[in-house]
Amino acid sequence: MVRLTGGDPSLLRRINSAVVLHALRGSGPLTLTELTRSTGLSRPTVEGVVEGLMESGLVVEAAAGSADARKQGRPARRFRFHAESGHLLGVEIGVHQVRVLLADLGGRMLGSYCYPVDELLDVDTRLERVRAGVAESLRRAEVARSTLWAVGVGSPGIVEANGRVGLSTAMPGWTGLALGERLGRSFKCPVLVENDANAAALGEHWLGAARGNDDVVFVMAGLSPGAGSLIGGRLHRGFGGAAGEIGALHLLGREATPERLLSTTDRPLDPLDEVAVTRVFSLAREGDARATEAVRRFLRRLVHDVAALALALDPELVVLGGWATGLDDVVEPLRDALARYCLRPPRVALSALGEEAVATGALRLALDHVEEQLFAVDRTAAAVLR
CATH class of the missing domain: 3.30.420.40 (ATPase, nucleotide binding domain)
Known part of the structure; x- marks a missing residue:
């Protein structure tokens, strides 16, 4: 609870306004009495703050509910955060x-x-x-x-x-x-x-598969896979915003480039675009041996890349998005690899938000x-x- 005296009156008003707004947004429509009790502010202060917030359009008077209508006499006014403003x-x-x-x-x-x-x-x-x-x-x-x-x-x-x-x-x-x-x-x-x-x-932490989990790695599977990481519920961007660029791991010489991994011939896949890659995955689903092996090579590298990130960050959960949402066989290989490489394997889940993540x-x-x-x-x- 914020209780301040003296100082800058305009700053105190802003703090009091934030306290009242927070209470209204978190609890729904409240009366002045309920706001006074929940914020710890004085009744006159709450009245003044609510009046100012109504003038700014951030707070409006809530419509009386059926329970209020049945009460004798005039029901107490209730106020709510005006999210539509x-x-x-x-x-x-x-x-x-x-x-x-x-x-x-x-x-x-x-x-x-x-x-x-x-x-x-x-x-x-x-x-x-x-x-x-x-x-x-x-x-x-x-x-x-x-x-x-x-x-x-x-x-x-x-x-x-x-x-x-x-x-x-x-x-x-x-x-x-x-x-x-x-x-x-x-x-x-x-x-x-x-x-x-x-x-x-x-997005996944807010409304998707990672709700309730604060140590999370989201993997954007693709030609050059990338990852976003939350540590303690906060986004980890790295010093220059390059954290999670696991698609660059092949530059270490450990693996071939995506052009060769996804090739169904002895030559690199050219052009390397989503149309060409979609055809490789489609052929694999139809049972084409070369396409199946190409997809297996690509997934193997993806699994290794994610395992390297999981070893570094020790996440509670790994969420797979991007192409992974259309591949039924990517979760189990990743779980198996993480079980082999990690001292404490994280859980693995597919994106719940899909294309809207x-x-x-x-x-x-x-x-x-x-x-x-x-x-x-x-x-x-x-x-x-x-």
Whole structure:
């Protein structure tokens, strides 16, 4: 409970407002008496805070329920967090698609939209497709752009803290792109950019297979697999945002490149794209011997790469996403390998969010930013007390 005296009155008001907002968001509609009891603030303080929050649109009076209607006399007014007063976007910018998730300030999903894009698009055209996809999503949901509080973005590549893409092998034109800055020109709210595997890890931790688990590795299986890791419930990005780039392990000389691993001939697979790879997996399912062996080689390297990461981080859970969601035989080989290599093998599960994992994690980034602005009382209070 925050109890402060003296100091900056405006800062104290902000802290009190955050305390009241946190109580309303966590408990639903409350009366002034209930708010006074749950926050520990005085009745006059709570009344003043609620009045100010109603003026700002963050709090509204809740409609009377059936139980209140049956009571004699005038029921006590109840107030709730006005989550509909603002909106958040989670955007995945992938090689072949742009996916947009829309939610209110409470994180309640309002819409999911997906737009296919050509993998060969140049940077400017791809960014224009992203803007068009966002505009269309907002139009279909009848949400004004002015109500956006934050936009989270997940995209392939090593993403630096300032939103710049340091390296992207999946989309070469992305390398060196100040993605956060470029997208920020289209919005009047913060734009937060993260690597796609990192974003997916956040999404699975929030609403997917990793709920309730704070030490998690999410593996984005693909031509160049990547991973996002949560340690103690917090995203581990590494010094420059390159943590989890297990697709580079073949550079150590231990394994062949994906071009050779997935080849069904004596020559490297060329071009190495999703169409060619999909054909290899399809042939394997049909019983083609060379394709089956190619898939086995690729999965063996993937398993070794994940095992190396699990040995380093000792996660409670490994979640498989990307291509792994379409492969029935990837879980057991990984479990067997982790049992051989790890002192304490983690549990293994397939992604529960599937194709929406990255966009869901991007939305969580936006929600985290809003919650930091509205509900981060402890940090502010600590600064005052110092």
